[in-house]
Amino acid sequence: MKTHVLVTGSNGQLGKAISAFSDTKNSESINFTFTTRTSLDISNQEQVETYFQSNNFQYCINCAAYTAVDKAEEEKEQAFLINATAVKNLAEACDKYGVTLIHISTDFVFDGFKREPYLETDKPNPINVYGTSKLQGERYIQQTLNNYFIIRTSWLYSEFGNNFVKTMLRLGAEKDEISVVNDQIGSPTYAKDLAEVVLEIIKSKNKQFGLYHYCNQGILSWFEFAKAIFSFTKNEIKVKPIPTSGYFTPAKRPLYSVLSSTKMIHNLKLEKKPVLNSLKNCLQNT
Numbered sequence: 655m656k657t658h659v660l661v662t663g664s665n666g667q668l669g670k671a672i673s674a675f676s677d678t679k680n681s682e683s684i685n686f687t688f689t690t691r692t693s694l695d696i697s698n699q700e701q702v703e704t705y706f707q708s709n710n711f712q713y714c715i716n717c718a719a720y721t722a723v724d725k726a727e728e729e730k731e732q733a734f735l736i737n738a739t740a741v742k743n744l745a746e747a748c749d750k751y752g753v754t755l756i757h758i759s760t761d762f763v764f765d766g767f768k769r770e771p772y773l774e775t776d777k778p779n780p781i782n783v784y785g786t787s788k789l790q791g792e793r794y795i796q797q798t799l800n801n802y803f804i805i806r807t808s809w810l811y812s813e814f815g816n817n818f819v820k821t822m823l824r825l826g827a828e829k830d831e832i833s834v835v836n837d838q839i840g841s842p843t844y845a846k847d848l849a850e851v852v853l854e855i856i857k858s859k860n861k862q863f864g865l866y867h868y869c870n871q872g873i874l875s876w877f878e879f880a881k882a883i884f885s886f887t888k889n890e891i892k893v894k895p896i897p898t899s900g901y902f903t904p905a906k907r908p909l910y911s912v913l914s915s916t917k918m919i920h921n922l923k924l925e926k927k928p929v930l931n932s933l934k935n936c937l938q939n940t
């Protein structure tokens with residue numbers, strides 16, 4: 655019998671990456687129901703309840719989120735509604751109907767003061783509204799149900815939607831020179847690789863529930879990542895390194911947000927995916 659999986663927020667980067675797998679052999683044992691904000695608004699508790707009641711899901715993958723990090727500083731209520739209250743709605747429905755929740759969280763739950771990869775056991779301390787709202791979402795899940803996977807990821811990019819890679823490709827076509835921050839360090843993660851991890855959890859019927867980190871393997875600054883993008887695309891644009899203090903954003907960013915994926919890789923017996931290989935794959939698909 656096929657496993658019935660609800661995907662929320664499927665118009666986003668991760669949702670689309672999962673959707674791209676849904677027609678492949680890789681997921682023939684899974685019957686997906688893809689929903690968007692229009693068909694299932696996760697902040698509408700009644701709609702969530704009705705949706706779960708009238709379907710027989712085994713898993714819910716929550717790809718829905720408020721991801722506008724800078725705007726969140728002004729739209730605090732909206733960020734908390736979608737990243738926290740709505741996640742509680744999903745967690746309660748999952749608990750009531752015996753559904754395993756796979757939820758995606760972020761490196762922005764950390765303050766960035768560490769200088770080695772963050773472990774799941776490290777204490778979160780978000781420094782902006784977005785990170786605080788995502789952390790509250792995690793907490794609601796942990797307080798509500800046992801059958802959950804929370805996967806924190808970082809610097810997500812893909813051929814879909816808006817992200818750093820797409821912005822660099824656009825600027826590369828428009829400008830001769832750009833400045834990119836060189837003192838924020840992290841691990842860019844290809845949404846397709848994260849989608850594969852999520853599907854592997856479902857296909858393997860993994861029951862080691864809990865909190866996990868997953869990102870691509872490699873540590874870069876945004877400047878180094880931009881250089882790699884332009885090198886692969888043979889674009890000779892001049893890229894100037896600048897400090898964070900030279901590039902104002904309304905929301906503070908952690909200076910170091912590398913996540914250790916060891917627990918996830920060990921649990922699912924995954925192969926490590928090097929950052930630059932994944933970037934090459936994405937650029938080939940863009």
Ligand SMILES: NC(=O)c1ccc[n+]([C@@H]2O[C@H](COP(=O)([O-])OP(=O)(O)OC[C@H]3O[C@@H](n4cnc5c(N)ncnc54)[C@H](OP(=O)(O)O)[C@@H]3O)[C@@H](O)[C@H]2O)c1
Nearest residue numbers: 663665666667668691695696718719721758760807809810
């Ligand atoms: N992007 C990153 O760099 C990054 C880094 C670390 C972690 N993450 C996490 O990874 C996950 C996936 O991120 P992503 O980049 O794929 O996000 P995304 O592209 O911004 O997609 C989020 C989706 O959620 C939908 N959504 C918003 N409010 C909703 C609601 N009330 N009900 C249903 N759907 C709603 C949005 O719909 P609309 O299209 O209608 O707005 C959008 O399609 C998120 O949990 C995010 O926090 C992202």
